[in-house]
Amino acid sequence: MPLTSAASISLDSAEVADELKRVAANLAETTELGSAAHDTATRLAHAPIDLSRVLTAALSYHGGAEPRLHVPGGAEPRLHGDATPIEQEAFKLDLDATAFAQLLQLAIQPALWQAVDQLSVLTDIDRWERGYCPVCGAWPALAELVGAEKRRVLRCVRCGVGWSWLVLLCPYCGNDDHRSLGTLRLEEPEPADPKGGRSPEVRVDVCDRCHGYLKAIGTFSSHSKVRLVAEDVATVELDVAATDAGYRRPGDVDVETAGIPRLAREGGVLPPSAG
Numbered sequence: 001m002p003l004t005s006a007a008s009i010s011l012d013s014a015e016v017a018d019e020l021k022r023v024a025a026n027l028a029e030t031t032e033l034g035s036a037a038h039d040t041a042t043r044l045a046h047a048p049i050d051l052s053r054v055l056t057a058a059l060s061y062h063g064g065a066e067p068r069l070h071v072p073g074g075a076e077p078r079l080h081g082d083a084t085p086i087e088q089e090a091f092k093l094d095l096d097a098t099a100f101a102q103l104l105q106l107a108i109q110p111a112l113w114q115a116v117d118q119l120s121v122l123t124d125i126d127r128w129e130r131g132y133c134p135v136c137g138a139w140p141a142l143a144e145l146v147g148a149e150k151r152r153v154l155r156c157v158r159c160g161v162g163w164s165w166l167v168l169l170c171p172y173c174g175n176d177d178h179r180s181l182g183t184l185r186l187e188e189p190e191p192a193d194p195k196g197g198r199s200p201e202v203r204v205d206v207c208d209r210c211h212g213y214l215k216a217i218g219t220f221s222s223h224s225k226v227r228l229v230a231e232d233v234a235t236v237e238l239d240v241a242a243t244d245a246g247y248r249r250p251g252d253v254d255v256e257t258a259g260i261p262r263l264a265r266e267g268g269v270l271p272p273s274a275g
Contacts, residue, residue: 020107021045027103036096041103043095105158112136112159113225128163131171131250131259135161139250140171141232142215144222145201153222154214157232160225166261172251173210174260180208183216186241202235204242212251213242 024044031038043049086104090097116135128134133156141157143165154171155162169176184204200218207213215238223231242249 016107016111019110020103023106024103037099037102040095040099043093044100044103049093109158109229116159116161125161126164129259131165131174133159133161134163135159140214141228142217142235143205145216145218146222147220150201150218152216155223155228157228160228162222169259169261170207170210170212170251171214171259172212172253173207174257174262174264175207175209176261177209182206182208184213184238184241184245186237202238204238204247206242206245206247207251210251210253211247212253213247213249215239215242 021044024041025046027041028038028045031041086101087097089095090100093100125134131154132139136156136159138156138158140154142155144153144155144162145151146153150167152165152167153162154165165171166176168178168181170181175181182205184206186202201216202218203216205214205216215232215235217231217235239249
């Protein structure tokens with residue numbers, strides 16, 4: 001169970017509202033005119049909307065009076081509830097629900113990062129054995145291939161947490177059969193410098209069992225939370241390539257068994273620990 005499921009973490013609606021307006025204003029200037037994201041961002045940034053009230057309603061956890069840390073998104077296991085409050089608020093304001101949820105997620109990110117620093121001391125996060133984030137419950141946005149040994153580390157863009165993961169193991173369905181696990185590459189890496197060094201490896205790990213995919217990037221050391229967000233945006237062409245090839249994130253997932261190796265579910269022998 002993610003740590004935020006067991007913790008009671010309140011949010012300051014006024015602070016989140018200010019951050020939401022700032023994020024929306026930036027997005028309104030950079031997104032395509034007429035798109036759902038642009039229209040939603042423009043209204044949130046400039047329309048006379050009581051954002052504190054909207055946030056209190058959208059973030060209330062199971063009807064509670066206080067806004068909580070949870071914001072349902074399209075790529076999470078729904079461990080904390082459902083997206084109904086956000087969808088209801090989006091409908092009332094005539095906003096695109098998906099765009100509203102994404103902007104809301106960006107707005108609470110600073111609070112999430114702060115919560116991670118406090119919650120991560122409660123457990124050895126690197127030994128987490130599920131495919132979704134041990135802190136906030138979101139699915140990983142990408143995997144880092146760290147160091148010369150290319151240790152696979154799943155990273156949550158929402159809260160910045162990372163945890164070690166087996167190379168031949170799908171984080172979504174727990175498939176550990178190498179015959180149905182593969183990779184997609186856009187092109188061969190270009191030389192990183194005139195001396196013949198190579199740029200970090202960039203690929204997409206795919207699973208033909210659940211049709212899920214996960215981006216993977218090579219790095220000498222794990223990225224900071226801010227750099228992680230930038231890397232996710234900078235590798236959007238990998239998302240496009242994977243989607244065009246028929247994969248999605250996450251794949252067909254049973255949350256109760258997400259990330260549990262196939263052999264373990266079938267009573268076989270467990271693989272060595274990823275941690």
